[in-house]
Amino acid sequence: MLVVMDHKATPEEIDAVVAVIEKKGCTARPIPGGERVSIGILNNEGPVDAGLFLGLPGVKDAIPVTRPYKQVSREFKSEDTVVKIGDIKIGNGFFVIIAGPCAIESETQALTIAEHVHKAGAQIFRGGAFKPRTSPYSFQGLGEEGLKILAKVREATGMPVVTEVMDYESFDLVEEYTDILQIGTRNMQNFSLLRRAGRAQKPVLLKRGLAATIEEWLMAAEYILEGGNPDVILCERGVRTFVHHSRNTLDLSAVPVVRKESHLPIIIDPSHAAGRRDQVIPLSRAAVAVDSHGLMVEVHHAPEEALSDGGQSLYPHQFESLCRQVESIFDILHNGSTSAINGK
Numbered sequence: 001m002l003v004v005m006d007h008k009a010t011p012e013e014i015d016a017v018v019a020v021i022e023k024k025g026c027t028a029r030p031i032p033g034g035e036r037v038s039i040g041i042l043n044n045e046g047p048v049d050a051g052l053f054l055g056l057p058g059v060k061d062a063i064p065v066t067r068p069y070k071q072v073s074r075e076f077k078s079e080d081t082v083v084k085i086g087d088i089k090i091g092n093g094f095f096v097i098i099a100g101p102c103a104i105e106s107e108t109q110a111l112t113i114a115e116h117v118h119k120a121g122a123q124i125f126r127g128g129a130f131k132p133r134t135s136p137y138s139f140q141g142l143g144e145e146g147l148k149i150l151a152k153v154r155e156a157t158g159m160p161v162v163t164e165v166m167d168y169e170s171f172d173l174v175e176e177y178t179d180i181l182q183i184g185t186r187n188m189q190n191f192s193l194l195r196r197a198g199r200a201q202k203p204v205l206l207k208r209g210l211a212a213t214i215e216e217w218l219m220a221a222e223y224i225l226e227g228g229n230p231d232v233i234l235c236e237r238g239v240r241t242f243v244h245h246s247r248n249t250l251d252l253s254a255v256p257v258v259r260k261e262s263h264l265p266i267i268i269d270p271s272h273a274a275g276r277r278d279q280v281i282p283l284s285r286a287a288v289a290v291d292s293h294g295l296m297v298e299v300h301h302a303p304e305e306a307l308s309d310g311g312q313s314l315y316p317h318q319f320e321s322l323c324r325q326v327e328s329i330f331d332i333l334h335n336g337s338t339s340a341i342n343g344k
């Protein structure tokens, strides 16, 4: 249930509604909006009677929330969420480009790539310090040393950084260093990790599970919001299908569906979807056209020497071309509106 307050409702009238909700043994979650406050009712066992609220002063409406993912849903919050990382905004017309290597391999490697992508137009740097690898014999990441290198990249370029947090045990450490906490595809339903992310003080980039439905993905995001962290960015990175021409299949149709169902921003990772360099630029173009809120792309200055995912990493000159194409498409689609690619 969502209690929608009149735009002239006073703080006392809002408090009175909260008191009724709490008296019923439920949790009240006020959601400030541009025009009016709404108050979500959580932890109710069974349906709540709208009549409890409709007669109260300052109450405009009481609407049942039908979706299982309550706080993530548009029913609960109709306005787009904008996630802010310093000056960078993601969502509601603000588009972001995130780029960097699959894994942080050395200080020189990270700084070299960071300089290239920053110059080309990336606003946020990516790079794994803890890598989830299919094989235990593959490069697992530099761990804390990788996090320290990410901090140096931020210092040198001014770009915020995003890196994956793989488990509950290392959460505090990763949170200390990074600006955005990435939860990877393999961990989308790691519920203790999601609950910990709900208590985090930093935004979370939640990748779609390898074989997750949109409902399962939104329910995973619900864990984070339910825990008290409203700053979730969803990331579509391809799902497992029967095809062999790409590593996964990029589900672009997820974008309009998620945007209809949820107020959270959604970005696209074409690199892990394609698994091969030659598909990354075309898929990036489509990601802009389908109205996603950003891109996350793997780039390496020497992909043939990369310790992971070299085959899908763009060369710096290709990333530069990608940025120009993305900007052109964005301008055509959003000409005259308030939408913007960050920093442009």
Ligand code: PEP
Binding pocket: 102, 128, 132, 164, 183, 184, 185, 186, 207, 237, 269, 272
């Ligand atoms: C990554 O972005 O580094 C990564 C491992 O992606 P995914 O979880 O989508 O496989």
Ligand code: MN
Binding pocket: 102, 103, 272, 298, 308, 309
């Ligand atoms: Mn990768």
